[in-house]
Amino acid sequence: MALQRGKYPFLLALTVPGAVIYGYFMFSPYLQAMWISLTDWGGYTATMNFVGLDNFRRMIADPQLLTALRNNLILLLVVPVLTLALGLFLASMINVGGRGRAGAVTGVRGSSVYKVVYFFPQVVSVVIVAVVWKYVFAPANAGGVLNNALEAIGLGRLAQLWLAEPKYLIWVVVIVMTWSFAGFYVVMFSAAMQSIPRDIYEAALLDGSSRFTTFRKITVPLVWDTVQVGWVYLAIQAMDGFALVSVMLGTGGGVEGAGDVLGVKVYREAFTPPNNFGYAAAIGVVLLLLTLAVSLIFMRILRRERVELA
Amino acid sequence: MTATELLDQRPDSSTAPPYRPGHARRADRIVSFINGGFLLVWGLITTLPLVWAMLSAFKTNAQFRVDPMGLPDGLAWDNFARAWDEANIGQYFVNSVIVVTMSLAMTMVFSAMLAYALARYTFIGSKVLYYVFLAGLMFPVFLALVPLFFVVRDTGNWPVIGEFMGLNSHVSLALVYTAFSMPFTVFFLTAFFRTLPDTVAEAGIMDGCSHFSLFWRVMLPMAKPGLVSLALFNFLGHWNQYILPVVIMTEDDKRVLAQGLAFLTTSTGFRADWTALFAGLVIALLPVLIVYIAFQKKVQSGLTAGLLK
Numbered sequence: 129m130a131l132q133r134g135k136y137p138f139l140l141a142l143t144v145p146g147a148v149i150y151g152y153f154m155f156s157p158y159l160q161a162m163w164i165s166l167t168d169w170g171g172y173t174a175t176m177n178f179v180g181l182d183n184f185r186r187m188i189a190d191p192q193l194l195t196a197l198r199n200n201l202i203l204l205l206v207v208p209v210l211t212l213a214l215g216l217f218l219a220s221m222i223n224v225g226g227r228g229r230a231g232a233v234t235g236v237r238g239s240s241v242y243k244v245v246y247f248f249p250q251v252v253s254v255v256i257v258a259v260v261w262k263y264v265f266a267p268a269n270a271g272g273v274l275n276n277a278l279e280a281i282g283l284g285r286l287a288q289l290w291l292a293e294p295k296y297l298i299w300v301v302v303i304v305m306t307w308s309f310a311g312f313y314v315v316m317f318s319a320a321m322q323s324i325p326r327d328i329y330e331a332a333l334l335d336g337s338s339r340f341t342t343f344r345k346i347t348v349p350l351v352w353d354t355v356q357v358g359w360v361y362l363a364i365q366a367m368d369g370f371a372l373v374s375v376m377l378g379t380g381g382g383v384e385g386a387g388d389v390l391g392v393k394v395y396r397e398a399f400t401p402p403n404n405f406g407y408a409a410a411i412g413v414v415l416l417l418l419t420l421a422v423s424l425i426f427m428r429i430l431r432r433e434r435v436e437l438a
Numbered sequence: 439m440t441a442t443e444l445l446d447q448r449p450d451s452s453t454a455p456p457y458r459p460g461h462a463r464r465a466d467r468i469v470s471f472i473n474g475g476f477l478l479v480w481g482l483i484t485t486l487p488l489v490w491a492m493l494s495a496f497k498t499n500a501q502f503r504v505d506p507m508g509l510p511d512g513l514a515w516d517n518f519a520r521a522w523d524e525a526n527i528g529q530y531f532v533n534s535v536i537v538v539t540m541s542l543a544m545t546m547v548f549s550a551m552l553a554y555a556l557a558r559y560t561f562i563g564s565k566v567l568y569y570v571f572l573a574g575l576m577f578p579v580f581l582a583l584v585p586l587f588f589v590v591r592d593t594g595n596w597p598v599i600g601e602f603m604g605l606n607s608h609v610s611l612a613l614v615y616t617a618f619s620m621p622f623t624v625f626f627l628t629a630f631f632r633t634l635p636d637t638v639a640e641a642g643i644m645d646g647c648s649h650f651s652l653f654w655r656v657m658l659p660m661a662k663p664g665l666v667s668l669a670l671f672n673f674l675g676h677w678n679q680y681i682l683p684v685v686i687m688t689e690d691d692k693r694v695l696a697q698g699l700a701f702l703t704t705s706t707g708f709r710a711d712w713t714a715l716f717a718g719l720v721i722a723l724l725p726v727l728i729v730y731i732a733f734q735k736k737v738q739s740g741l742t743a744g745l746l747k
Contacts, residue, residue: 142555146548146620147567153589153617155570158577160585214535218480225473236474242732249728249735253678255696256719259703260491273490276507313486316742367578371680375700394580405584412581419578438667
């Protein structure tokens, strides 16, 4: 820019407040965490001895950590697949599911209402989502929406104590996560599908291709870029799960800790006695490495040749 | 024709005839009908749990116990009074309002300033600064938890302002929210400021604008759409935040709403007062619902556009 006089005082005034806040409250804790993960720091004592990779070795012998890790991997693989499939399916119904006059491809009636409704869970606090779903899966005499609904449609024998059975817990988390994320992707894919020219669909229709073929051969390839971004983003979200698990199942990770995830494990190690800060930080480092690896791998795998619209 | 009859007559899709005008009309109508069915079912799955929770907020505990699925007999407004006073939701609500007001203002002001500097100027260290912020997007929050607790605790010992800081301080929490929102906000706004046309800036300089008035009077107003989207995005994020306050706000009176609600579901004193819990949930949901309904298009585009950048 041509204006040189007074540039540096002005730039200092712009950047210093933000940089100081970010540096002190976010960036420095991350750097400190890397160091703490290499120490045996525990409790509110001042002793902090360098122990190298001991904390990382300790994880291999910690069954609860392996449970949490396994659960995170389930979330990582299952939630994105379910959410994206549901998002693509519903978005294509909303946007190209309608047939106007003379077979023209249009959106269905009320499509904007659907988008508003589907998106809503995205803006609700995860804590509220967790509390509500805790009651959905509760026993019939304590709210128990699901069990009461099953009873009402004559499937009462399927009713279960959903949150009391260790083997169900992580799947309950999968369902709730998918429920709360799907609407977001419906809206995102809708935006992508809106930009696909209508005449492509009409040409396919004239060639006699079925809806499913159209979906598979036209819609999906043309929104693949968006799917790819969504996949990476969902994978990162699935590495979290702290609020959902700690509120719905408790900070112990539910019955027998079977619904535990790494985030909750970090919290427990750090903030309940005996406060293993070093170990907690080491689990945090593992989470960081997993997140980085997952983003890189997913971006690699999903890179397909781009379809360019002339 | 009833709905079930219509469904029974649906054609087998594998033998669907090729497109022929006239004939396809009827088949298409049926497929569209099934289509609509799916959309409606997902709509119900999305809304019913939340609607159920809201209806439960108007029941008495006695009714909730015997008839959890029914419509409320009357409007038990008393639930809201109990939630607000006895369950302390009123205090939590005020805490949330104070913290979010401060954090939202700081996030937007400081991020806009930084983003403008990074987008429109090249200066010593500008590249480094940009990547330092970008790095913040990749880090999982759990990695920072342990040091964050101590970093915030130590602010309580700072000279002069120390007594307003430290753990259990609204100011500290607002600063932490600000810090954790900055990577995304700065990243997004930098991209936004870069798209603004140079010609306008040059015209401003010709007219004798200083650096500051160019930023304040010319560029900032032009960035308004981006600023509004991000303010909505951050409002929702800060209002719903859970993990950060759990670490920093340890005293009951200082808790924010999300935290307070989570505490209520586990606290033994309130375990039997379900309907007050649901009333509290409605109180927490209301501001979000109002913002969402008022700015529905803007919220959707703001949240999804952020992902695509």
